[in-house]
Amino acid sequence: MGRELLSIEHLTKRYGDLTVLEDLSLTVQEGQVIVIVGPSGCGKSTLLRCINALEPIQGGIIKLDGQEIDRDTKKLPELRQKIGMVFQSYDLFPHLTALDNITLAPIKVQKRKKAEVEAEALQLLERVGLKDRAGDYPRQLSGGQKQRVAIVRALCMHPEIMLFDEVTAALDPEMVREVLDVLLDLAKQGRTMLIVTHEMQFARAVADQVIFLDGGQIVEQAPPDQFFEHPKTQRAQKFLNTFTFETIKNHGGNDYENQA
Amino acid sequence: MDIAVIRSYLPLFQEAGWLTLRLGLMGIALAIVVGLICAAVHYWRIPVLNKIVTVYIEISRNTPLLIQLFFIYYGLPKLGIRTNPAACGVAGLAFLGGSYMSEAFRSGLESVATIQRESAMSLGMTNGQTFRYVILPQAMSVSVPPFVANVIFLLKETSVFSAVSLMDLMFTAKDLIGLYYNTTESLFLLVLCYLVILLPVSLLGSLLERRLRYAGFGV
Amino acid sequence: MPDLGFEVLLKGKNFARLMGGVWVALRISLISVVISIPLGILLGIVMTWKNPISRVLTRIYLEIIRIMPQLVLLFLVFFGTTRSFGWDISGELASIIVFSLWGTAEMGDLVRGALISIPIHQYESASALGLSSGQTFLYIIIPQTIRRLIPLSINLITRMIKTTSLVLMIGVVEVLKVAQQIIEANRMASPNAAFGIYLTVFILYFLACWPISLVAKALERRWQ
Numbered sequence: 001m002g003r004e005l006l007s008i009e010h011l012t013k014r015y016g017d018l019t020v021l022e023d024l025s026l027t028v029q030e031g032q033v034i035v036i037v038g039p040s041g042c043g044k045s046t047l048l049r050c051i052n053a054l055e056p057i058q059g060g061i062i063k064l065d066g067q068e069i070d071r072d073t074k075k076l077p078e079l080r081q082k083i084g085m086v087f088q089s090y091d092l093f094p095h096l097t098a099l100d101n102i103t104l105a106p107i108k109v110q111k112r113k114k115a116e117v118e119a120e121a122l123q124l125l126e127r128v129g130l131k132d133r134a135g136d137y138p139r140q141l142s143g144g145q146k147q148r149v150a151i152v153r154a155l156c157m158h159p160e161i162m163l164f165d166e167v168t169a170a171l172d173p174e175m176v177r178e179v180l181d182v183l184l185d186l187a188k189q190g191r192t193m194l195i196v197t198h199e200m201q202f203a204r205a206v207a208d209q210v211i212f213l214d215g216g217q218i219v220e221q222a223p224p225d226q227f228f229e230h231p232k233t234q235r236a237q238k239f240l241n242t243f244t245f246e247t248i249k250n251h252g253g254n255d256y257e258n259q260a
Numbered sequence: 261m262d263i264a265v266i267r268s269y270l271p272l273f274q275e276a277g278w279l280t281l282r283l284g285l286m287g288i289a290l291a292i293v294v295g296l297i298c299a300a301v302h303y304w305r306i307p308v309l310n311k312i313v314t315v316y317i318e319i320s321r322n323t324p325l326l327i328q329l330f331f332i333y334y335g336l337p338k339l340g341i342r343t344n345p346a347a348c349g350v351a352g353l354a355f356l357g358g359s360y361m362s363e364a365f366r367s368g369l370e371s372v373a374t375i376q377r378e379s380a381m382s383l384g385m386t387n388g389q390t391f392r393y394v395i396l397p398q399a400m401s402v403s404v405p406p407f408v409a410n411v412i413f414l415l416k417e418t419s420v421f422s423a424v425s426l427m428d429l430m431f432t433a434k435d436l437i438g439l440y441y442n443t444t445e446s447l448f449l450l451v452l453c454y455l456v457i458l459l460p461v462s463l464l465g466s467l468l469e470r471r472l473r474y475a476g477f478g479v
Numbered sequence: 480m481p482d483l484g485f486e487v488l489l490k491g492k493n494f495a496r497l498m499g500g501v502w503v504a505l506r507i508s509l510i511s512v513v514i515s516i517p518l519g520i521l522l523g524i525v526m527t528w529k530n531p532i533s534r535v536l537t538r539i540y541l542e543i544i545r546i547m548p549q550l551v552l553l554f555l556v557f558f559g560t561t562r563s564f565g566w567d568i569s570g571e572l573a574s575i576i577v578f579s580l581w582g583t584a585e586m587g588d589l590v591r592g593a594l595i596s597i598p599i600h601q602y603e604s605a606s607a608l609g610l611s612s613g614q615t616f617l618y619i620i621i622p623q624t625i626r627r628l629i630p631l632s633i634n635l636i637t638r639m640i641k642t643t644s645l646v647l648m649i650g651v652v653e654v655l656k657v658a659q660q661i662i663e664a665n666r667m668a669s670p671n672a673a674f675g676i677y678l679t680v681f682i683l684y685f686l687a688c689w690p691i692s693l694v695a696k697a698l699e700r701r702w703q
Contacts, residue, residue, distance in 0.1 A: 321692070322637065323641070324643075326644040327677070330655065330680070331677045334673040334677055335674040337673075412546075417548070419549075420645065433554060434648075451547065451555070454547060455546070
């Protein structure tokens with residue numbers, strides 16, 4: 001593990017009277033993959049949105065590479081280029097082809113050469129198995145394909161850290177895998193990532209550290225095996241239990257007759 | 261119907277038609293400018309101006325053009341604001357059309373989902389870049405159908421220009437009916453002239469709308 | 480305070496006369512609305528039929544009415560009927576005929592739009608529940624259609640009221656005509672009456688339309 005890339009100190013986020021994140025601190029090292037899990041409404045997505053300064057914060061400091069991320073700073077667009085973010089769904093630009101979606105920001109924002117960017121975009125698309133769909137519009141792509149394009153779009157900006165906000169939550173089950181495989185591939189390449197997800201098996205496979213967020217606070221932070229096998233807190237145990245089912249039918253038995 | 265009468269009236273209607281079209285297009289052009297300004301004021305929620313624009317839109321949309329023209333042409337001179345008929349017609353059309361155009365542009369801007377803005381921002385785009393490359397192209401495609409409808413609506417509204425003694429199509433028709441009782445021929449030419457002006461716009465509008473629908477920007 | 484001509488309104492029966500003119504305009508629009516709404520609903524339903532003949536006929540009716548300025552339609556009916564059939568109809572009757580024809584077309588289009596906007600799965604889930612097509616229409620389709628339709632129909636009323644201002648041009652004595660007469664009669668005594676009186680007419684129209692469009696907007700927001 002390398003140097004400290006992202007640091008969050010005493011972050012507090014409120015919507016009106018509602019406190020969503022309270023005094024939250026977290027550091028992410030270069031090359032680290034951190035998966036954030038927790039019940040709905042625990043503030044996972046808000047945390048990612050705060051890191052990207054899409055939400056104003058009420059307290060604390062977020063730093064990337066030692067530079068403060070502040071909504072009022074003139075450098076915000078520059079800082080955001082270093083942070084790749086992929087949302088839950090529907091965030092491709094519908095009026096642009098897959099390729100143009102990817103190349104728009106590198107060309108217009110980073111002022112890179114069109115030919116060079118397109119070559120890189122096609123290479124990345126090939127890596128996620130979508131080279132032949134480069135000319136398609138978002139409406140011609142399936143949900144899983146759209147998300148893979150969205151990931152490539154973020155990658156093409158050469159971000160230092162990537163944020164994934166429940167990128168598979170809106171997908172049909174059979175498409176979840178193709179997207180998660182891309183994330184696993186990125187992890188293998190040593191990318192720094194913060195992933196919010198409900199896919200527990202995936203979390204276990206990809207994470208260096210799992211963070212369990214509940215009530216706007218980090219309740220537990222541990223390596224994946226330790227977290228999933230031996231969660232320390234009761235809240236984490238309860239949360240993990242919601243993903244398992246008890247067998248209710250005794251196959252081949254005759255419970256019904258007994259009840260009657 | 262008497263062909264000779266029609267032939268002799270045709271130049272009069274032609275001239276009146278040009279006047280209608282010219283003033284109509286000038287008024288619409290101004291209405292577009294007013295509409296863009298109002299939509300921008302609303303979109304960026306510019307304080308104070310925002311309220312003024314809201315009041316203007318309510319007034320403009322809830323009064324008829326004829327009354328607006330009467331007030332501008334006969335009422336305002338008493339305050340020392342004098343206009344000639346043509347300027348009055350154009351001003352009235354711009355006052356009325358500005359609010360309609362503003363609503364067309366606004367509906368387009370509002371149809372673009374917040375997530376679009378957010379993903380553009382998270383790619384490091386500035387506000388200006390986000391607006392230009394992401395918001396505007398999407399908003400425009402939504403705005404086109406109401407925009408075309410407004411153009412047709414405003415061209416039709418020019419028919420009241422004769423009330424401020426502009427020698428437009430209605431004025432010419434009424435004049436000829438009153439003078440020579442050639443009602444059939446006058447009405448025929450009146451309808452014909454409006455068809456010549458309005459049909460192409462209407463057809464172009466439905467063509468555009470169909471193409472946009474096929475382009476189907478829906479995600 | 481310069482003389483802006485408002486005091487003319489307080490002279491004699493001027494204000495009452497002006498309100499009489501407002502009533503004429505409102506009467507024309509109300510009668511037209513009352514005729515247009517049922518006919519428009521009928522037209523809208525016919526427009527959704529698959530029958531090609533009814534489809535073409537209603538389409539032609541709609542396009543003809545909508546492409547012509549209402550004032551041209553007024554001229555056609557007011558001057559044209561006299562010429563072609565020898566009828567000498569009053570300006571008010573001509574106005575009601577034209578505005579009803581126009582209102583029916585607009586209402587028909589709104590009804591058609593509302594009907595076809597109901598997604599097909601609404602019909603399907605109703606029949607899956609065992610409702611007959613009559614029951615489906617009565618309990619499922621009509622309530623949803625009405626919600627979409629009411630704000631739009633209310634807007635149609637304000638459009639109708641605004642359109643009524645045109646009847647001045649075929650000689651009906653309504654609010655604007657009365658205003659002209661008052662200004663003319665007081666030309667010497669209050670030369671600035673045109674400002675005050677026309678502003679009053681302007682405000683009267685605004686007061687007639689604004690509350691109605693506020694209601695439409697509120698309903699639209701509530702039912703969306």
